[in-house]
Amino acid sequence: MATADPDPIQPDELRSRPRGPLGSSFVPGLVHELRNFSFGISGSLDAMEARFGKLEEAARYQSVMRASLDRLNAFLDELGDYGDPRGQPWTEQRLEPLLREALAQHRAEAAANRVEFRLELARPLPPIRADGPGLCVVFARLVGLAIGRQPMGGRVTVSAAAGIREDQPVISGCLESPGLELPGVDLARLFEPFYYRASGFGRLALPVARRVLESHGGSLAALANPGGGVRLVFTLPALQAQP
DSSP: OOOOOSSOOOHHHHHHSOOSSOHHHHHHHHHHHHHHHHHHHHHHHHHHHHHHTTOHHHHHHHHHHHHHHHHHHHHHHHHHHHHOOOOOOOEEEOHHHHHHHHHHTTHHHHHHTTOEEEEEEESOOOOEEEOHHHHHHHHHHHHHHHHHTOOTTOEEEEEEEEEEETTEEEEEEEEEOTTOOOTTOOGGGTTSTTTOOOTTSOSSHHHHHHHHHHHTTOEEEEEEOTTSSEEEEEEEEOSSOOO
């Protein structure tokens, strides 16, 4: 008679065990090789556009190829960030300029769709120690997600305020809008790689955003609004309490 496995592996354990080389060693090499292919395709496409760009029939296919190549390069950026997030040197930063820069990167897109931006800060916000460019990229991607889910004439609000959590100074913030709805999405799995696949949005942008904020000692979560929709809430440790 067969005996039961005395130590069966549970599904959660299977998911947590590595099935290949560690991301910190494998992913950067993979990204490097894929970028070589991307550069080759880009160079050939540039030459094709220079020679046949004036031909209407050729231009139609070239635009599709260029859009696909842009999506591939954006994905490689996210894959590199997810596999080996090496940020810039950390320095003392102010969060407000980083948030304003993240919004500014989507100003043209917001204007085209008549989406209103709101930045609501409970001033003064205390300084943080952070990789400023890395955080700016994170917030820009989150804002891009919100704009991409907006109907014409929607609104995106980013808010932040200083506070105390477990006797430590923190900055707590939120990104929300009436149009930020994710139907059919399990919020508990939203930050899993490749789970959320919205059109026009990266497959790893949300997992990378959470990883970067957690590397700063902060957090990122998605909560359901009582009136419908989703809001993204974040925290970052501050260097001092609010004056």
